[in-house]
Amino acid sequence: MTSVPPAPDGPSPLDPRRLLILRAVAQAGSISAGARALGWTQPAVSQHLQALERSARTPLVLRHSGGVTLTEAGRAAVVHADAIAAHLDAAAREVGELAALGAGTVRLAAFPSALAVLVPPALERLATATGVEVRLVEAEPPEAVELVRAGEVDVALTFGYAESPGVPADLEGLALGVDPVDVVLPAAHPAADRSALRLVDLADDDWVAGCVRCREHLVASAAAAGFVPRVRHETDDYVVVQQLVARGLAVAALPRTALEAYRHPDVTTRAVEGLDGRSLHAVHRAGVERVPAVAALLGALRRG
Template sequence: MYDPTRLAALVAVAEAGSITRAAERLGYTTPALSQQLAKLEREAGTALLVRHHRGARLTGAGELLVARARRVLDELERARHELARLTGLTGGTLRLGTFQTAGIHLLPPALSAFRRAHPDVELTVADYEPSAGVAAVAAGDVDLALTHTYTPGGPLPLPSSVGAEPILVEELVLVSAPGHALTSGTSRLPLAELAGQPLISMAPDAPARRDVEALLARAGATPSVRVPTPGYLLVCALASAGLGVGVVPEMVARTSVTPVGVRALEGGGLRRTISVAYRSDEMSPAAEAFRALLRGTFGRAQQS
């Protein structure tokens, strides 16, 4: 039986015309979406897509499966809507907190899916730094909040009334000006290659990034520009302009509005984990439904 998440991924590629644009629409990283499509092709036993320099197009088998997938997904949407009425999700409010990059790249597709399933629930979204989002959940100001931690780094400090569930783990990657020697290769770059390189230091005094910055310093990267407040769009823009190299989450690098070179780092030890924070003692039906949606959407994208 085909996984509905993978069917939805194939439909998204058919509509967007490329895997990269479909990944942006769905809130996946491009490699994660490619992995899901490869699994779907293995399940189908045939090629569904032809990749080319401008994107991807469906094969005959892909066109057939997309046509059937749309019908299946439409029926699932109807089922979700009918179940929502049975479980009382026909009104109320869902209050969400998010940090900037999650709000730009993760929330829109998730909220679109939630709105289709539960059109009568009123949505509010507020912008918080990750630690402030957790505090807002504890205070009852929001029902759920997206937050993050880094590896290397300490665990997320949580009040006793708040739990956190990881929904997405992504690697940190190197970004540079297009054509830079460090990002021209296809293999993973050893951290030792950063020795002597001018580094755009991302929030060096922020607790979440402190251990990452220390590791880059031990590798020999030399801060050239310091960005003391979180702002990955700015880091990518400065790297694009040739002011140094930066280390940012892959999601940010792949969707940068300024052109950057991107390269994976050796070892895979630099990561960001995005989690959803929730009150462990009480949760509304809308919050439970949205948390389950996040788990199903982004959790499946990482399964091997």
């Protein structure tokens, strides 16, 4: 059984370097393997672990013939060591990219219509003006925000409406403008050529609705116009939406980025008063905008 010498009363700070040593040992599975990974001697690593346990006032590893096993406190300490390692990695990237005058890699998550319409021009501007490399991940705003929080991407393109803003309180967002939302009608729809089309004029139609946020916005806008939309179909795919509309099976509301990405020849689009656009944002963790490569991407997106 591992024993830990008593320590004076009061909290003792945990040395972050020793937490990283504990992390290396945990990843390697034994003190000797951790020492090899660190390029240290086994006695030196053991001494640092013992010192860390004295500060923690509890065993962090249980030593046995097959290596080591983390205690519950040890597992908790390694979680914080992972965070320290992530912050150090971010620091190294920022310093390295500063030295490289803006060169580097940025990870960007974006929803499909943004990937089709907003992202390519921004990446083209970066390619001609900087050495920044962008790696893309397709993700709807809720998933993209979680990727930012987890540190798996640097920037996420999101959208939001008055009912559901696109920037969470714990993150920062760069406003990229408003993406207007139009109604999409079959070309032969009786209201297609109406000079002053109102949302309530479509109260008797079946509707195609998309994501939760888009559907909430449609329902709220219809309620303000005095009716409840009869949502017959649900899909996030703007190509499928237009295929359904083109065949006279429903009407829909789509943002113009989606209509720019794909436009079915047999639909008509109309701007309707009372159907507000969606706000677009580039969401990121606080401070990451100081990394030159990230700043270059945000600048390219803003100019778009």
